[in-house]
Amino acid sequence: MSTIPRPLRFRRISVLGTLSVLVSVVLSVLTFFVPSANAAGVVPLLACVGSSICSPEGPAIMAELAAQGGTAGSTLSAAEAASFQGIVNGYGATATTSGSAIAASAAAGGSTSFGPILTGAGTALLSGGVSAWAAHVGSSDALGTLPTPAPGVTYGFKYNDTTSYGSAPSGTPTSVTLGGSGNASSVSFSATYSRTDQGDYGCKVEVLYRPSGQSMPSTFAALGSAETAGTAARYTVRSYGFGNGNHCTSSAATFSAAAAGRGSINSAWVIVGVGIQTWNFTSGIVAQYSSWWAMDAAAPSNPNRYVQQTITCTNSSGGTSTVTNSTGAIPWSPGDMVTVAGMMCPAGTRLTSWQADVKTSGAADTTLGSNTSVSHPSAGCDYVGGTLCTARVTHRVTSSTGTSWETCHVAGGACAQWWTDPARDTNYRCEYGAGSVWTVVGIGVCSIFRNSFPADPVTNPPTVDPAVPPTVGRNPGDCDMSWSDVLSGAIVFKAVSCALQWAFVPSPDTLTAVQTQVSTAWDGTAPAVVIGAVSDVYEPFRGLADASSSPDCNGPEVDWEWGYLDHAHPFATCDGLPKTMSDYFRPILGAVVLLGALGQAARTLAGTISLPTPKAVA
Amino acid sequence: MVTDAILRALANFLSWVVGLFPTITLPEWVAIVTGFISGIVTQALQLGNWIPWPMVGLAFVFIWGAFIVALAVRIARIVASFFTAGGGSAA
Numbered sequence: 001m002s003t004i005p006r007p008l009r010f011r012r013i014s015v016l017g018t019l020s021v022l023v024s025v026v027l028s029v030l031t032f033f034v035p036s037a038n039a040a041g042v043v044p045l046l047a048c049v050g051s052s053i054c055s056p057e058g059p060a061i062m063a064e065l066a067a068q069g070g071t072a073g074s075t076l077s078a079a080e081a082a083s084f085q086g087i088v089n090g091y092g093a094t095a096t097t098s099g100s101a102i103a104a105s106a107a108a109g110g111s112t113s114f115g116p117i118l119t120g121a122g123t124a125l126l127s128g129g130v131s132a133w134a135a136h137v138g139s140s141d142a143l144g145t146l147p148t149p150a151p152g153v154t155y156g157f158k159y160n161d162t163t164s165y166g167s168a169p170s171g172t173p174t175s176v177t178l179g180g181s182g183n184a185s186s187v188s189f190s191a192t193y194s195r196t197d198q199g200d201y202g203c204k205v206e207v208l209y210r211p212s213g214q215s216m217p218s219t220f221a222a223l224g225s226a227e228t229a230g231t232a233a234r235y236t237v238r239s240y241g242f243g244n245g246n247h248c249t250s251s252a253a254t255f256s257a258a259a260a261g262r263g264s265i266n267s268a269w270v271i272v273g274v275g276i277q278t279w280n281f282t283s284g285i286v287a288q289y290s291s292w293w294a295m296d297a298a299a300p301s302n303p304n305r306y307v308q309q310t311i312t313c314t315n316s317s318g319g320t321s322t323v324t325n326s327t328g329a330i331p332w333s334p335g336d337m338v339t340v341a342g343m344m345c346p347a348g349t350r351l352t353s354w355q356a357d358v359k360t361s362g363a364a365d366t367t368l369g370s371n372t373s374v375s376h377p378s379a380g381c382d383y384v385g386g387t388l389c390t391a392r393v394t395h396r397v398t399s400s401t402g403t404s405w406e407t408c409h410v411a412g413g414a415c416a417q418w419w420t421d422p423a424r425d426t427n428y429r430c431e432y433g434a435g436s437v438w439t440v441v442g443i444g445v446c447s448i449f450r451n452s453f454p455a456d457p458v459t460n461p462p463t464v465d466p467a468v469p470p471t472v473g474r475n476p477g478d479c480d481m482s483w484s485d486v487l488s489g490a491i492v493f494k495a496v497s498c499a500l501q502w503a504f505v506p507s508p509d510t511l512t513a514v515q516t517q518v519s520t521a522w523d524g525t526a527p528a529v530v531i532g533a534v535s536d537v538y539e540p541f542r543g544l545a546d547a548s549s550s551p552d553c554n555g556p557e558v559d560w561e562w563g564y565l566d567h568a569h570p571f572a573t574c575d576g577l578p579k580t581m582s583d584y585f586r587p588i589l590g591a592v593v594l595l596g597a598l599g600q601a602a603r604t605l606a607g608t609i610s611l612p613t614p615k616a617v618a
Numbered sequence: 619m620v621t622d623a624i625l626r627a628l629a630n631f632l633s634w635v636v637g638l639f640p641t642i643t644l645p646e647w648v649a650i651v652t653g654f655i656s657g658i659v660t661q662a663l664q665l666g667n668w669i670p671w672p673m674v675g676l677a678f679v680f681i682w683g684a685f686i687v688a689l690a691v692r693i694a695r696i697v698a699s700f701f702t703a704g705g706g707s708a709a
Binding site: 315317318319320321322436502503504505506507510511513514517518520521522524525526527528529533536537541553554555556557571573582585586587589590591593594596597598600601602604605607608609 | 619620621622625626628629630632633636637639640641642643644648649650651652653655656657659660661664665667668669670673674676677678680681683684685687688691692
């Protein structure tokens with residue numbers, strides 16, 4: 001009798017596990033090449049289960065969401081291109097809200113770096129639906145009168161302002177109030193929005209509405225196209241510039257169908273949702289998106305409703321990855337607010353698109369959304385040798401050999417008052433790039449560094465108010481002296497301690513300067529480029545092994561290229577049968593794979609230590 | 619100040635050494651390949667509700683771990699075989 005495990009049993013299990021892995025890989029590749037899979041009739045089997053496209057309005061929803069995508073390549077004049085560091089974005093063509101708000105913003109001096117973004121010489125990336133400019137280039141602090149809204153024209157607002165005023169925003173919106181019961185010709189909402197963290201922020205309000213008494217349409221024109229009286233119902237998104245430029249400190253805005261030029265169609269509108277979005281620029285790069293939504297005032301609360309955000313991040317090699325964040329089921333009551341956490345791209349990648357969808361499984365308003373294309377003031381530079389481009393401030397240095405420009409991002413205090421310097425445009429400039437490749441861009445892009453260069457304590461000692469007595473240090477290392485120190489003899493210890501600190505403790509400025517110097521020299525070199533490329537390949541695999549991440553229940557999005565069935569989610573497991581199936585399938589497959597691996601490992605080890613095979617035992 | 623001076627000297631030296639490397643630009647096909655791999659992995663990642671990728675990763679760890687252990691044991695055996703430890707024929 002033998003108690004030795006039979007290797008043959010291990011082999012069967014390991015073969016089963018290997019087959020499971022192979023099936024998984026095949027499925028992944030299949031979804032990647034979904035058009036061919038679709039042609040083979042493989043995917044449609046799962047297409048409509050638990051997916052938003054199953055609703056009667058699904059194709060229309062998909063078409064509209066697709067239509068909201070950004071439009072790149074709009075031709076700009078040289079003056080327009082030069083002014084693109086100060087742009088407020090909104091569309092809806094109403095002077096009542098956007099014009100005054102943005103003009104006030106401009107008058108107050110908001111320096112903005114959001115909205116339509118310069119993507120190259122003379123071209124810009126526009127937000128979805130923007131087809132014309134309410135342009136006031138050259139009037140630095142005023143928009144002037146907005147043009148009369150014209151049918152079929154969706155305006156992007158902009159102004160040519162490069163000055164920043166006020167304090168950084170703080171907090172989150174306190175409330176959004178929807179007018180009436182949701183069927184109203186106008187709706188007012190207010191929010192006290194500000195943030196304490198530094199950086200440039202953009203804000204806008206989006207209003208999602210459709211005519212009252214109408215269900216979702218089966219067909220309608222794309223966003224921004226003409227609306228005429230008596231046409232079929234529309235479900236659309238309008239956005240409004242909001243707040244005082246990048247600081248977003250304004251507290252109220254009003255939307256009305258009549259003001260938006262839609263009152264002639266139907267005086268009653270269902271306000272489906274009001275959202276406030278902000279986005280944060282770090283070093284000139286759109287780094288974060290946040291949004292707050294008050295949804296569906298007209299609809300009853302639905303326990304299956306949730307918000308899903310998806311951002312796309314692009315690495316130095318052009319590879320993209322998406323990050324999804326869902327709130328989970330939120331049984332909102334009408335008018336309730338939900339806060340969706342801000343999302344960040346992984347280090348070294350840049351945010352290239354953001355989308356928030358409000359999803360309600362099993363209801364008519366299945367998938368609604370706000371879709372915004374975002375970019376950054378790249379000035380043609382995304383990466384240099386694998387290093388993400390950023391903005392920096394340089395100052396003019398004049399010597400006997402000529403004029404040169406040196407970075408402000410080192411110790412020395414030469415740029416302490418750079419933002420308020422009357423001769424700022426002469427003495428300083430903003431550059432965008434990385435490594436040894438830098439391009440001069442508008443000074444407003446660097447407004448985020450307005451308080452970044454404190455005075456050097458040695459060359460520019462801070463002024464001391466003689467009326468304020470010096471404080472006595474609480475730690476042995478503090479260098480403040482008092483008579484009690486002299487009398488107690490602690491002055492000797494303090495003197496030695498302070499001298500040692502002065503001599504041997506490196507200053508943070510030095511550490512920063514050293515790091516900058518070495519990293520600047522490293523950027524663009526052959527090993528840096530190769531390591532960056534290898535890292536780009538390795539990076540996506542880290543997500544596969546991350547057990548803490550919860551995958552999006554919608555699964556991969558596939559493009560059917562059938563027109564009305566774009567952006568489908570055939571492997572969605574949000575609810576219904578697919579959810580039940582995946583709840584069972586996933587752990588079973590995991591157990592099988594793990595047992596197979598253990599069997600294979602046992603076989604390997606058994607063979608190594610020469611355990612007898614079943615044949616030998618017999 | 620002393621440490622600052624040392625750090626600056628080190629930084630200058632490191633910058634000089636790093637500056638000896640040539641600067642290169644990757645060919646376009648690298649970006650294409652990287653994007654292709656990233657695309658497949660991203661699609662696979664989004665199948666996470668069906669496929670337990672952490673378990674798959676763990677399975678690879680087990681299999682390769684066993685292989686490495688087995689390799690180490692075999693190498694140890696081979697090395698140990700060179701030492702007779704006083705054994706041999708008593709004749």
